[in-house]
Amino acid sequence: MAAARKQTDEDSVTDPAEGDDPAQRSSVRRGAASASSAARRAAQRATRSVRQAARRGSVPTPDILLVASQVKEAARRNDVRMSAEFVHALNDETVALIDRAIERARENGRSTVRPSDL
Secondary structure (H helix, E strand, O other), X not given: OHHHHHHHHHHOOOOHHHOOOHHHHHHHHHHHXXXXXXXXXXXXXXXXXXXXXXXXXXXXXXXXXXOHHHHHHHHHHOXXXXXXXXXXXXXXXXXXXXXXXXXXXXXXXXXXXXXXXX
């Protein structure tokens, strides 16, 4: 009788995550956590290498002039919500406005940008 029971246990293969043993379930969770930590570490390494390349001047850094949290707070004060794309669009408009002001100052023979250039 015991031999038949042993054979049945060996024949039934279950996923450790679905098993009744808490030790098996926790080991599966640790495996998933280590996979996500590995992905996080890889993303951190990629970010670090981009920053290092930017410091060396080999990669152009994007012109981010606005503080997104401040823009979001201004929207909240006026009881409206803001999409994430809005900050990027507003930043692009700000960069274009500054570029136009710089061009106007140069056309007027100045190296100083003034409020009248806006």
